[in-house]
Amino acid sequence: KRRKAGGFFDDLSIHLYPAALSKIRQGIFERQIPQNGGQLVSSLPKSGQILVLIEDNAIEPARLQQIVRDLSQKHPNPEATYLGMSWLSKCLETGQQCLFDEFELKVSEPKPSESNLGKMTKKDEHPKESYVDRNRHKFVCAQSSSDEATSTHPNKLITDELEKLAGAYKNSNDQWRAFGYQKAITSIKNYPKAITNRDEAAALPNVGKKMADKIIEIIEQGSLQKVSEVCNNERMQVLALFNRVWGAGPKTAEQWFLKGHRTLEDLQNDDKLTAHQKVGLRLFHDLDERMQREECTEIYAHVQATALEINPNLEVVACGSYRRGKPTCGDLDILITHPKLDDDLEISSIFNGLLNRLLEERATALMYFTGSAHFNRSMRLLAIKMGMSLSEHALVTDVVRVNKEKANTGTVIPTPTEASVFEALQLPYRAPNERNH
């Protein structure tokens, strides 16, 4: 492990560019470079000699060129040298600093024949559908939510059992396994017939081999062995209870359990609660219940009236499950905006700027706050696949992601209405009550 004197990377500053670089290779290189005298640089400096290493193993030359071009524009540094990662591999193999020669990546202008214009004509000749165009209909945001198929559908026994596992995994900090279960459960709920065999199950979207086996076990045995193994123990029961405290999640629940806490009373006697958790405990039973829609209507009327007394021009909209028409609501989500038309010279330019944003962001904020959460995640995932990004602030296009990180933040698409957001994503419009996913 000790740093060798006279290593073959002595006095070299090296940056590993993460695009297309697997975590395993990255780990190896991050250990090897300092061991041989090199200096790892985590961010790109504006000046000074630096070697920028880019994965060139199994990557299209055009993509490689694009990365080099982007880098030299975003982090201009005349003393930077761009090299393929294979140079590093060769150095490590041969135990010496190899010549840059064929490994050096030069910044080149995109060839006119490869430009967008060229691509467009090529596309027109072969109107092959893109991945997104072929799969857009599979996103839940492209479909209307089935109005409560959830309580009556023919595979209820199966989804009830799987939901127990999904919840257990969520409560124990296995969010992605829980996410996988949840997607499978949604597919099963939308399937109109009672499932009878393994292939039928595995044919459903987001149901793989392991899930299909579980489904068959539930059909044949009436229950799943795994459910009792995972859920029926003190730890899981206590985690489920603690996760219902507002302000506590899987991590805190686990800590509390390890500290020896088992009941809400134990928690109340803990002197290390956050402000949120104290509220969560005090209102535990209140927050655990959902309100009737009618109660929300009353609360909304009160909030709206109060807001309008302050400024009669305010727009006050009830969002969340209420706007989606649900008969019960966990809370009431209210979006307040200001329908500003012209800059008001009576107030500061900073405040005018904020009011303009309130107007520009109204539709994306309304989309976000109306949900459901699952619907939002689906629509945001579709945006990613289309090279865009959707948040409560804006829909942005031409986003370039390098390993999920945004390398280019893109351009805001104006979206004056909810319908314009659906349109930009080439989705059929869905009214709020069709977003109950």
Place this chain on the structure above:
DNA sequence: CAACAGTTAGC
């Protein structure tokens, strides 16, 4: 084997 949404706030 990486991705599975994107943001804000408390501590």
Place this chain on the structure above:
DNA sequence: GCTAAC
């Protein structure tokens, strides 16, 4: 930076 919330 981690954790939790929306």
Place this chain on the structure above:
DNA sequence: GTTG
């Protein structure tokens, strides 16, 4: 957990 499933997918590409």
